[in-house]
Amino acid sequence: MTSLGVGHGAQLEANPYGIQSKKLGMWLFIIADASTFGAILFAYGYLRIANPNWTRPFVFWPTIANGIVMTAVLLTSSLTMVCAVLAAQAGRRAASLRWLTATMVLGIVFAALHLREWFAMIGEGWRLFQNPLGGPVQFGATFFGITGLHLLHVITGIVAIGVIALGFRGGRFDAGHVETAGLYWHFVDLVWMFVFPLVYLMNVR
C-alpha cells in the first residue's frame, strides 16, 4: 500500500462521533484535565475530613459573599459564551464578537475578584505553608494550590477566547473554533462548581 493510499483512506474515514476533530481534541483534553482536578480535590477532601481541627477561616462577609458573586459572574460568562456560539453558527459575526468580548470581560472580573481575595488573605498572613490562625498549615497549600490552578485556567481561557475572537473577526477561524473555545470555557465554569462548595463553603466558620 502506498503512502498516498493511506492518506486518502484516513481522509475518507467517517468520524464515529460526528464532530470536528478539534472539538474531539478539546473533549479529550477536558477529560484529562478533569482527572487532574479530580485528583487534587480528592487529596484535599481527605486532608479536610481527616483533620478534626481543620481551620475554618471564612465568614459570610466578605469571603463567601465574594465567592457567590464570583460564581454568578462565571455562570453568566458561560451564558454569554453560549450566545457567542449561537451567533457564530447563525452567521452573525458582529454579534458573536460582542458576546465573546462580554465573556472575556466577565472572565477578567472573576480573575480580579479572585486576586483581590488572594491579596487580602496574604495580607492577613496566609502563605502556602503558613497558617496565621495556628491550625494545620496544609490549608494554605490546598487553598492557594487548587484556586491557583483554576485561576490559571481562567486566565488561559481569557487569552484563548481573545485569540479566537481575533481570528474569527479576520475570517481565519470559523464557528467551529468558537464552539471549541466555548467547550473549554464551560469546563472552567464546571470545575468552579466543585471548587466553590468544597474549598469555600466547607471552610465556613
Added chain:
Amino acid sequence: MKTNREPVITGTASAHRPGLRVYLVVWIGLLLIVGAEVALTYARFSVGVQLAGLLALACVEATIALLYFMHLRYERPSLFWSLIPALVVVLILMNHFLPDAVRLLHQRVPGGGP
C-alpha cells in the same frame, strides 16, 4: 488556517440545538443551586452531611452544565459513552486508592528507613 480538510461536520447537530430560552432557564437553575449550596452550608449540619450534600448539589450542577452548556445531550451517544464512563471510573479508582495510600503511610515502622 481555514479547515478545508475537515469533513462536512458542523460540530453539534444544529437541528437539535436548543434556543436561548432553554439556556436562560439552565442559567437561572444553576444560580438557584448555588443558593441552595449556601443555604445548606449555614444550616450547620455535621461535616459529613454537609460534604455529601454539597457534593450531590455540585454533581447535579455539573451534569446540567455538561448536558446543556457543553451540548453533550445533543451529541451522538457514542461521544458520551467513550468519554464519561472512563472519567467516572478514574474518579472512583482515585477515591478507592487515595485513602489506601494514606493508610500505608501509617503502617511504616518508626525508624525503619525511608
